[in-house]
Amino acid sequence: MTTPEQRLEELGLTLPEVVAPLAAYVPAVRTGNLVYTSGQLPVVQxxxxxxxxLGAEVTTEQGAELAxxxxxxxxxxxxxxxxxLAKVVRVVKVVVFVASDPSFTDQPKVGNGxxxxxAEVLGDAGRHARSAVGVASLPLDAPVEVELIAEVA
Structure with a gap:
């Protein structure tokens, strides 16, 4: 059986270093068998x-890639x-925040990214409930922010 790390490698991806918090919080918290991540921005290196x-400076396709x-x-x-990551039983919930121009309505397409x-990395364990919400702005003028809740063994 292929591990999540092997799937990442097959996709040509590597897990980055954990992004340092921008304020007074931690990147993730575990309580019982659930892990809640803080909102993650599209930070690379x-x-x-x-x-x-989205709908102004950023296209839907770019937004999905950033997600x-x-x-x-x-x-x-x-x-x-x-x-x-093999300890992930299932991703329970994902929330995608999309900084949106007032006329932009494709938040779900951005969230699909x-x-x-x-799903590609975790297989069926990566299938989840989700909300994709348009917001007026995000920290640092980021176009997208994603947080998740995962059940772990």
Whole structure:
């Protein structure tokens, strides 16, 4: 059986270092068999990959790719808490925040970037309930932010 880390390698991806918190919080918290990640921005090698609003400076396709980056960062935060992604029983819930121009309504398509990555890496354990919410702004003018809740063994 293929492990999540092997799937990441097959996808040509590596888990990044856990993104340092921007304020007074921690990247992930475990309570019982649940791990909650803090909201993860599309940070690559310590820098925000893009800024702006969906429907203005950022396209839907770019937003979906940025959501994938956020989900990868969320997996890194999750792994930092449990030590091994093979311990993930299932991703229970994902929330995708999309900084949106007032006329933008494709938040679910942006969220698919995160959802599809989780399914690619974790298989059926990566299928989850989800909300994709348009917001006026996000920290550092990020276009997308993703948080998740995972059940772990």
């Amino acid at each position: 310590g820098k925000l990959a893009a800024t702006g609003k 994938r980056v956020c989900a990868l960062n969320a997996l890194a935060a999750l792994k930092s808490e449990v030590g091994d 995160a959802s599809e990555l989780l």
